[in-house]
Amino acid sequence: MRLLLVEDDLILKDGLERAFTKSGYAVDVMCDGDSANKLLSYQEYDVIVLDLGLPKLDGFEVLKRLRARGNKTPVLILTALEDTQNRVKGLDLGADDYLAKPFELAELEARVRALIRRGVSGGSAKVSFGDLVFDTSNRQCSFNNIPLSLSQRELALLELLMLKAAKVVSKAKILEHLCSWDEGMSENAIEVNVSRLRKKLNVFGIEIRTIRGLGYLLAKLENKV
Amino acid sequence: MRLLLVEDDLILKDGLERAFTKSGYAVDVMCDGDSANKLLSYQEYDVIVLDLGLPKLDGFEVLKRLRARGNKTPVLILTALEDTQNRVKGLDLGADDYLAKPFELAELEARVRALIRRGVSGGSAKVSFGDLVFDTSNRQCSFNNIPLSLSQRELALLELLMLKAAKVVSKAKILEHLCSWDEGMSENAIEVNVSRLRKKLNVFGIEIRTIRGLGYLLAKLENKV
DNA sequence: TAAATTATGTCAGTTTCTTGTCAGCTTGCT
DNA sequence: AGCAAGCTGACAAGAAACTGACATAATTTA
Structure with missing residues (x-):
């Protein structure tokens, strides 16, 4: 944020x-x-x-x-x-x-x-996506109450993806939300972070789908859209 | 407390x-x-x-x-x-x-x-986590009725971890519960105390897991997440 | 009461984790 | 095919956490 x-x-x-x-x-x-x-x-x-x-x-x-x-x-x-x-x-x-x-x-x-x-x-401390729950009050994310071990960056990225509720989030938006002015961050850095987060989420049947040229969105693995 | x-x-x-x-x-x-x-x-x-x-x-x-x-x-x-x-x-x-x-x-x-x-x-004097039982009435912790030899600090730390029922407890929270205003305590002091408590609990197959950047949580050794 | 023991914080060196960069690879589009 | 966009393993600098050693204070024992 x-x-x-x-x-x-x-x-x-x-x-x-x-x-x-x-x-x-x-x-x-x-x-x-x-x-x-x-x-x-x-x-x-x-x-x-x-x-x-x-x-x-x-x-x-x-x-x-x-x-x-x-x-x-x-x-x-x-x-x-x-x-x-x-x-x-x-x-x-x-x-x-x-x-x-x-x-x-x-x-x-x-x-x-x-x-x-x-x-x-809307005032709730928790945002959820299926069985994945992000608790914004203590910055923790869990799947079926199993806490996930995510780094700050991964947490921030996932928070954004979850808040946008399965809508496409552009790289520009991600850059804007993860970085303050003084830290320059390449687009590749985002790709790397997405890649890392992806690995951790795939285990739980959740994927970060790439929308070429547009950005990323959170989705369940089975729901092929 | x-x-x-x-x-x-x-x-x-x-x-x-x-x-x-x-x-x-x-x-x-x-x-x-x-x-x-x-x-x-x-x-x-x-x-x-x-x-x-x-x-x-x-x-x-x-x-x-x-x-x-x-x-x-x-x-x-x-x-x-x-x-x-x-x-x-x-x-x-x-x-x-x-x-x-x-x-x-x-x-x-x-x-x-x-x-x-x-x-x-919920009113009970005893809090348990698996075979580990913390009796708040006499501030004693035992594993399968074998009393553990813990110092006040270790006891207080374990009490907090057990009360939070396997949820992540941040260092800030630990600091807040273990220390009154006048005793300053570094974050490293917490790490040292965690390290000490860890050694004593590992013997019983209970671990204090580190959630980097967030805090600690109590878990059974076998439950790999 | 003095010595021994215990408790507990600080420090420093080490280990582990984080995260950006880079390079080379893959994918999808025309 | 050829290009652009995206992916990902490897690397390295830095941050966070761990832990053995030590110092000091509190408590117990003799």
Whole structure:
């Protein structure tokens, strides 16, 4: 899942970036409202974590313009204080959640997960495809309750394929969701990862079908379409 | 198991903290209602022991707010007197048990154990995994009635793994359950403890499987997944 | 109370796993 | 056939996890 973090505090920024990256997100970071606003005009994210106190353009403004463009990406707002007025203002402008500093990292992560869930799978923590169940809350995938041993990359790839519910997912989409800007990733790297994931899923009668020129899709082995 | 003790009486506080720590709990202590309330807004516990007469914010209020946030952590209330009215009020607000001072330490410990049991193992004092049985009432683990010689840390770790019933337990979760705030513990310390416990369990055909990047899970040696 | 034992964290060296790159192969289309 | 797209085994750098050795603190024993 691709996440944009907009935060000017250097320490917080680094800590959050590291934490989210470790949790398997592709993270981009912007340090001021203006750059964030520009970036958001052409780059899609699965979730945005937005500080309100920002140089150049404050968080409210970034959020306002984002929504004005019709963008519905879930946004979680961070503020320096437990300030009811700002909270109300943020939610009015279309924020989806709100967290006052100081906060626990665990709580932030939990809320971000909740936002992503709400957006893609109607609020449920689990996405399933036949007997395959992906639990987004603890990033674990199991087949008939047997937990699969998958690496972060494989997990991220499978998550995307499952969230798209057996629809074709293009390589461009995969690239976008698995990689933040700074890590360049070749298309071949995706092919390699698909190949690896394929081996692990084939055992359970699930295949990743290649749609030449278009992308990949998740399917059951017997269902020849 | 992680326990929060909220108590302003210095002597009682120290005594209980020492006793619970010795019994293998990771104990955090708060001396007033306000701090406890804040702490509880982001930190999870397995059980809370709450005095009613507290400075800043009384115990009723702490409990009320906890439940208002949807938190279902078992709470045991302590009060100065055998006061039926307060007892009823506490239970109405969502307390799970009640103990009037003065009380026997042994009784408090027994009730706390009972509360934890009720939550995780359906009320039974014993949790088992194959021939491995963990008796929470005396904190002892045995394999086919042969008692194992385990240290507190190993016991706590195994307890957590067994309660999670062969599901993956993350290092973060382990850290959270084995350590109170003031004792910092590195991730490597967990690895070392896992390594030690592993050696003792392997003898009985039980393994602690590593799920790289996610955590550990208890399994029987033969079940290769 | 001092010595012995036990518990438990830190460290460092090693092992294992992850993941991108590359090269050569396969597949499908015209 | 010839080309482009895709597949996959091999490799290597780096990250994560394991574990023996040691240090220190807590507990027990004599």
